[in-house]
Amino acid sequence: MQNKIKNIFIEGPISPSKIADAISKHQQQTEIGAHSIFLGQVRADSKDGEQVKAIEYTAYNDMALTTASKIREELFAKYELTCMHIYHSLGYVSAGEISLFVFTSSKHRKAAIDACEELVERLKKEIPIWGKEIVSETKSLWKENQ
């Protein structure tokens, strides 16, 4: 199951109710003791006095999915995980909305926490996704991760 290529993309923002659903689905798995979740939220950063209204995400889909799948496999091999889920928005996500949702579960807390952190770092570095910060109808800027 870890080896199957899974879709990670969601059109538009990730809703809090989707996050609640993902948590609910794990309540049957009573060997899980810890969940670690990371959420990326679009910031209304200031750009020369104007505020970012939204980020528009695009991706190199095929490469993104194979890379995400490879990262999944490597983290399942490295940590004692029960589950791992990755969701990223494509398209328009307004400031304040969520564009990244990463979710790891394990028996004891350390595996879930460490895997979640490493997953976020690797996603940002290795997955071909681009965010264009929309400032106004005529002004936008390509974002660069730190």
Added chain:
Amino acid sequence: MQNKIKNIFIEGPISPSKIADAISKHQQQTEIGAHSIFLGQVRADSKDGEQVKAIEYTAYNDMALTTASKIREELFAKYELTCMHIYHSLGYVSAGEISLFVFTSSKHRKAAIDACEELVERLKKEIPIWGKEIVSETKSLWKENQ
């Protein structure tokens, strides 16, 4: 605001919809770029062939709240956080249900992730809460954190 003693206790399990609500409430705060969440879920561990059905939590409430408040203050001083929320169940929480919900938010991911991890470690060590694992009507065991 950080110095005020806040209640952290919830009677019974923490529902996924409460978590969704907490996330939703932060969507107006457009300076936030990252949320880190930790959830503790009750495990159906095996005890001499029988399974844990639930954990019943009790606390030394006054000391728990003043200790949580002190930890909050220290973490706000140490990390560049926008928000920090702590919820812990009291009473009966069945296997598969959530008994701990910790939520940190920051502009950049590192502060939220590091603070969330440190918060979980400190809560487990420093907050006077006890879990009694309920195995059957006549059998229960006091839990000890690792």
Added chain:
Amino acid sequence: MSKIKIITFGVITDKINEKEFVVEGINDTDSLMIYLIKQYPSLIDAKMSIAVNKNIIEQNTALSENSEVALLPPFSGG
């Protein structure tokens, strides 16, 4: 004589079968522990920490009228 309020939690409550009680004529935490172990011998091998007025103490601490002493077994929240 000063009255000291004792409160207990978790496995300690089970061991001594008292959630809350008052002792009199005891001036510090070391004397209190000697007194309690005489009363409740099963406490002798109980892992616990002691809080006086909600602060965990690391050494013998003076007690006065209305001090609240809590007997705290190892925490297991989360």
Added chain:
Amino acid sequence: MSKIKIITFGVITDKINEKEFVVEGINDTDSLMIYLIKQYPSLIDAKMSIAVNKNIIEQNTALSENSEVALLPPFSGG
């Protein structure tokens, strides 16, 4: 002559104004980059990595019929 499919993303698409196109008669990625910079001089100072058939390459790589070369500006997901 072998046909190489080029796809572009993010700021690279904006710079050269092409999302996808085909080039012919090019045998490796170094030759391809020289060709592209001639065609689209603004690429000369563009930060990018190159993927051949969805794998990022670190050095000059041979291209063959139907290779897919992607020009990838710095990632900014999350």
